[in-house]
Amino acid sequence: MPAEDTSRATKLAGLLRSGGLQSRLRQQIGVVIALLLLILVASLVSDRFLTVPNLLNILRQVAIVGILAMGQTFVILTAGIDLSVGAILGLSVVLFASLLEGHGLAVAIPLGLLAGTLVGLVNGIGVAYARIPAFIMTLGMLSFARGLAFIHTGGTPIPILNENYYYVGNGYLLGIPIPALIFIATLIVSAIVLRLTPFGRCVYAIGSNEDAARLSGVPVRRYKMLVFVVCGFTAALAGMVFSSQLSVGTPIAGQGYELDAIAAVVVGGTSLFGGKGSVFGTFVGTLIIGILANILNLTGVDPFVQQLAKGALIVVAVYVMSRSNRS
Amino acid sequence: MNDGLAMHPLLEAKGLRKSFEGNTVLSDVDLSVLPGEVHAIVGENGAGKSTLIKILGGVYQPEAGQLLIGGAERRLRSPRDALAAGVVVIHQELSLAPDLSSQENIFLGHMPLNSLGVVDQSEMRRQSQQLFDRLSVQIDPSRLAGELSVAQQQMVEIAKALSFDARVLILDEPTSVLDRDRVATLFQVIERLKAQGIGIVYVSHHLDEIFTIADRVTVLRDGRRTGLERVQAVDQEWMVSCMIGRDFPPHAAHTRSSGQPALEVKRLTVPGEFEDVSFSVREGEIVGLAGLVGAGRSEVAQAIMGLTRPVRGEITVFGRPTRISGPDAAARLGIAYVTEDRKAQGLLANRPVWENLTISNLRRFYSFPFLRPRAERDFVQDMVKRLDIRLSSVNTEIRNLSGGNQQKVLIGRSLAVEPKILILDEPTRGVDIGAKQEIYAFVEKLVSQGVAIILISSEMEEVLRLSDRIVVLKGGQVASTMSRGEASEESIMRAAALAS
Numbered sequence: 001m002p003a004e005d006t007s008r009a010t011k012l013a014g015l016l017r018s019g020g021l022q023s024r025l026r027q028q029i030g031v032v033i034a035l036l037l038l039i040l041v042a043s044l045v046s047d048r049f050l051t052v053p054n055l056l057n058i059l060r061q062v063a064i065v066g067i068l069a070m071g072q073t074f075v076i077l078t079a080g081i082d083l084s085v086g087a088i089l090g091l092s093v094v095l096f097a098s099l100l101e102g103h104g105l106a107v108a109i110p111l112g113l114l115a116g117t118l119v120g121l122v123n124g125i126g127v128a129y130a131r132i133p134a135f136i137m138t139l140g141m142l143s144f145a146r147g148l149a150f151i152h153t154g155g156t157p158i159p160i161l162n163e164n165y166y167y168v169g170n171g172y173l174l175g176i177p178i179p180a181l182i183f184i185a186t187l188i189v190s191a192i193v194l195r196l197t198p199f200g201r202c203v204y205a206i207g208s209n210e211d212a213a214r215l216s217g218v219p220v221r222r223y224k225m226l227v228f229v230v231c232g233f234t235a236a237l238a239g240m241v242f243s244s245q246l247s248v249g250t251p252i253a254g255q256g257y258e259l260d261a262i263a264a265v266v267v268g269g270t271s272l273f274g275g276k277g278s279v280f281g282t283f284v285g286t287l288i289i290g291i292l293a294n295i296l297n298l299t300g301v302d303p304f305v306q307q308l309a310k311g312a313l314i315v316v317a318v319y320v321m322s323r324s325n326r327s
Numbered sequence: 328m329n330d331g332l333a334m335h336p337l338l339e340a341k342g343l344r345k346s347f348e349g350n351t352v353l354s355d356v357d358l359s360v361l362p363g364e365v366h367a368i369v370g371e372n373g374a375g376k377s378t379l380i381k382i383l384g385g386v387y388q389p390e391a392g393q394l395l396i397g398g399a400e401r402r403l404r405s406p407r408d409a410l411a412a413g414v415v416v417i418h419q420e421l422s423l424a425p426d427l428s429s430q431e432n433i434f435l436g437h438m439p440l441n442s443l444g445v446v447d448q449s450e451m452r453r454q455s456q457q458l459f460d461r462l463s464v465q466i467d468p469s470r471l472a473g474e475l476s477v478a479q480q481q482m483v484e485i486a487k488a489l490s491f492d493a494r495v496l497i498l499d500e501p502t503s504v505l506d507r508d509r510v511a512t513l514f515q516v517i518e519r520l521k522a523q524g525i526g527i528v529y530v531s532h533h534l535d536e537i538f539t540i541a542d543r544v545t546v547l548r549d550g551r552r553t554g555l556e557r558v559q560a561v562d563q564e565w566m567v568s569c570m571i572g573r574d575f576p577p578h579a580a581h582t583r584s585s586g587q588p589a590l591e592v593k594r595l596t597v598p599g600e601f602e603d604v605s606f607s608v609r610e611g612e613i614v615g616l617a618g619l620v621g622a623g624r625s626e627v628a629q630a631i632m633g634l635t636r637p638v639r640g641e642i643t644v645f646g647r648p649t650r651i652s653g654p655d656a657a658a659r660l661g662i663a664y665v666t667e668d669r670k671a672q673g674l675l676a677n678r679p680v681w682e683n684l685t686i687s688n689l690r691r692f693y694s695f696p697f698l699r700p701r702a703e704r705d706f707v708q709d710m711v712k713r714l715d716i717r718l719s720s721v722n723t724e725i726r727n728l729s730g731g732n733q734q735k736v737l738i739g740r741s742l743a744v745e746p747k748i749l750i751l752d753e754p755t756r757g758v759d760i761g762a763k764q765e766i767y768a769f770v771e772k773l774v775s776q777g778v779a780i781i782l783i784s785s786e787m788e789e790v791l792r793l794s795d796r797i798v799v800l801k802g803g804q805v806a807s808t809m810s811r812g813e814a815s816e817e818s819i820m821r822a823a824a825l826a827s
Contacts (some may be wrong), residue, residue: 022354078643126388164639196696197682197696197698198693201682201686202689204682205682209673210673212671214653214654215634215655216740217653217657217688218655219655275675275676
């Protein structure tokens, strides 16, 4: 009997160890394989592709959408959606520009980030407490925040002359583009929050079954609000990189970026129905879209045709994933 | 059925086999359905009932074996094929479009058209009325499906099946959504269908129903057929032994010594749901809340959990009057609730089992700034063992578990808050017999450890078996409170159903 007990215990321990990590990898293996295939194709198509400068360049190029997509992943994991991230980015871009004019970096950056976060908070309160559907709330905010950006500038772009600020979007640290570093840092922090904190765990629970989460004592409303706060913050962070890269605060910045961010999340395997996915997936999704654009650029494909390719990629990627999930 | 041999079966399955990822879930199963026959299929969860139904309904294709419909071999590649062959499945969870009328639901996909190619409303209404007449049910065909009671919706589903000229009707747990009166109505309808020569496959956990309604019974265990008999020739024990291949221990003798009052509810009122409900439960005691569906039992539980706001009355926890603002606050007071609606309010369906277990009390596994995976793992391991949850890995998504194991996980989840007061709402609904016994044993263990338990159940046997005292609700009010000695199936039913 005791022998039986111990063998049972070891079996149990085995079950438990056979682990989180493996099964998580298995879920994401599809996206990763897609990425590797794409890299393979890319390196065959163009010998300039697999060069360090080009790869770093890709990271720099995808950073803005990638950062946006990190916050978007939080929202989509709860089965929500944030359509206003492009507009929040635009608003933060003009705020960064005008704040830099009168004040220094030390004022402009925190305040610009705070502004985006507050817009996210408004979204969150609307969705979580006023129970306005996320689609509607953020659609309204898309227009509202964009309007604020136009009003703030009177429609004319504000030039950014601060030289230190220029480095945020264009500089290098240890040979790596700073936007890429910000992107990677956002990824790491997001992954840690989602995996290791109660907030992150509850994000998945809410997306999986909101009623069940509520009944389990999860503070559903608070956390549903918080994901929009996170998303607003990352939108402003992306706005910081954007404004620095362009050296101008233009109110039309980031138009349509919400769709690119959602595309990255979805291609990365996160379910629009919530509860399933990860920021790592989103990272890979961002790269897939970015690399595709890069190959098409390197091979001189017409930009209009590039649009076709991106659209097809999104649909095909999601189709393939939904098939593989079923089997 | 005066001469079964002379009749040709409407549907015949021979040697069906099906496996998933190398796991054989059905092997060498035969089934035949005669005209005007009710053929019951019973078996524990995981015995292969759903797989069999899905093969008959064209959802799965068998790896071996054949299907004969009306004597001719047919391959059902899709539910559409099955429909065309006259085989219709009515699932446990009804699937009407709530915003369409009953007649539109009935003719969804094959609506009668007039000469202009537009849906012929009056023809549709006429035919719907005919179908309802065939069933002798009174439903206005133009009412929205969403406005109908569950029992009526079920009738619309049956009418819909008839509109496809169903010859074989497969009813999957049809009574699980019905209260007692409605079950009788359903059985009348089944009798009428029998008289019209329709063959019925009847899947149910409720063995007593089978004796009332079925002609023959097929028992499945572990994907094989372990019994096929005429119902008249067998008894409940025969079925149970075919289903589980083992004997049950007799009911444990019942000598509980209860402690101090744990939870007292006084004159609690939530308008429109229940009124002036009072009862109490002590440490180490099980109080059963009995009553018909709609009597307000779950609503009382939800008010205790702080999900609804009582306008009157008080809740006292261990002598201290409290206001409970929500499940989180309830958990802090040591109160946990296991929902009756596993799918809608319980399962984090696409999350792994271990996350499902710990979600109710992450605080316990948390020390700033991170969750402690080791503490979670220990708890999960402990629960898997204590509740004997059977799974291939705790990383499995919970939706892949059988109903019984899902229920065990939810009970385990409620234990994460170390409850002193546990409310179990229909703890064995949709759970197979084996798991049921295990859950009973576990509940008895909890109560012997001093947990106060409120048991809400529609299963009379369950309430009688487990409870020390029974509170019967009727129309949102306490109709009767009885001790274990006073309670019987009859006295409870009388209190729950009869006018006082």
